[in-house]
């Protein structure tokens with residue numbers, strides 16, 4: 001079947017999509033967006049996390065046809081122009097990336113958290129990232145990265161609202 | 167493979183009537199795992215996520231009607247205060263990503279003995295609304311499960327909703343697993359106090375081929391509480407009552423040995439969970455006899 005949907009704000013079409021294949025397969029193999037990773041294909045690791053209509057989901061568990069007409073946001077969409085976005089920057093600075101396989105999923109999950117919760121507690125961070133496995137870092141640096149991303153988000157919000165007030 | 171994508175409930179029922187072997191797919195968190203691993207090759211998929219009304223809930227005649235396609239995250243956010251037991255259970259399902267997609271309808275239709283949604287539905291006396299082009303049936307949730315991964319749906323039927331009364335007393339849910347996220351339960355226990363009916367409801371998971379109530383335990387405790395006038399003037403429970411309740415819950419179970427645990431451990435753990443959760447709900451009831459079961463610190 002032919003699949004049309006929006007990816008990172010761009011209208012996309014994929015042809016000859018098999019109805020039973022996952023959104024993850026479509027993104028990686030048909031649209032050339034390999035940012036979302038395929039590790040378990042059973043919802044356990046979170047490395048394939050994408051936004052589906054603004055809500056984080058495991059792309060490996062979304063049937064291709066279910067994405068028709070929907071908006072998908074991938075890790076590629078978190079970049080700002082040719083540079084890194086703020087959440088990505090925080091992961092680099094905090095040293096939260098080792099092999100990097102878990103990173104794309106963690107970035108989407110973190111982006112969602114810092115958008116929803118202005119000052120997440122450590123417990124909230126752990127809970128929000130409970131569906132993302134990392135086999136390298138031991139998570140401490142990831143926690144640092146999320147705290148950094150949240151602080152930056154909060155201060156950029158503050159300066160933005162400061163400007164409107166002035 | 168066909169991919170059917172109805173946008174109205176009526177069309178979905180007609181599609182299921184014309185393609186009785188079509189596999190419904192809601193959140194896909196069970197179906198896609200099976201397809202990805204080639205454990206299932208449906209001839210056609212019937213996508214239910216294009217039907218907005220299936221992902222909504224409403225209130226009629228003092229009962230909540232939860233659409234089969236309402237994801238756990240929304241159930242927790244929008245109904246957690248009125249259905250505290252179900253919300254506690256829903257919070258233990260998988261991970262945020264899984265809860266954003268997974269639904270009660272999918273949990274019911276998978277009919278796993280370990281489905282976390284089932285025990286609180288049993289404890290609250292919920293009913294499953296199933297529908298086909300032939301009409302609608304309302305099944306008590308315990309009649310919905312007919313065996314391991316088997317249920318009472320006919321091949322042309324879909325689950326439309328779950329009917330459940332908002333909590334009138336304290337409710338709890340307890341789950342044993344190896345970590346706090348992403349675990350299939352070793353076993354689970356749900357309890358709900360129904361002060362208006364002077365009844366106690368229970369639900370056990372991973373304790374038998376199907377989720378089940380511990381009916382003798384419910385009878386015993388409801389009787390004890392009524393006989394001693396405890397619903398009107400609640401006092402601390404006698405140890406012997408708590409122990410007997412735990413023993414009767416454990417006795418209702420007929421678990422198996424499997425990769426996650428042994429039957430002996432499950433039986434033991436169910437008794438412990440029953441005693442503990444009874445302690446929690448009773449404390450809450452003694453402190454706020456008229457509360458809706460809303461956890462104080464949530």
Ligand SMILES: Cc1cc2nc3c(=O)[nH]c(=O)nc-3n(C[C@H](O)[C@H](O)[C@H](O)COP(=O)(O)OP(=O)(O)OC[C@H]3O[C@@H](n4cnc5c(N)ncnc54)[C@H](O)[C@@H]3O)c2cc1C
Pocket residue numbers: 042043044189190191192193194195196197198199214234235258259260261264267268269270271272273274275276280281282283323324325326348349350351
């Ligand atoms: C990583 C991971 C962790 C998980 N953790 C848990 C957990 O902790 N606890 C737990 O209970 N479950 C867990 N699950 C299983 C699953 O998430 C739940 O059973 C969930 O409720 C399924 O809902 P769904 O909408 O995704 O179902 P789907 O996968 O879409 O469907 C499941 C079944 O129900 C049928 N179906 C769906 N909707 C309907 C309907 N309206 N009418 C008729 N049939 C229908 C489908 O045909 C299929 O047979 C987990 C799954 C994964 C992948």
Ligand code: FES
Pocket residue numbers: 037038039040041042043044045046047048049058059060061
């Ligand atoms: S690849 Fe999707 S969760 Fe692991």
Ligand code: FES
Pocket residue numbers: 096097098099100101102103133134135136137
């Ligand atoms: S950095 Fe290697 S899995 Fe997380």
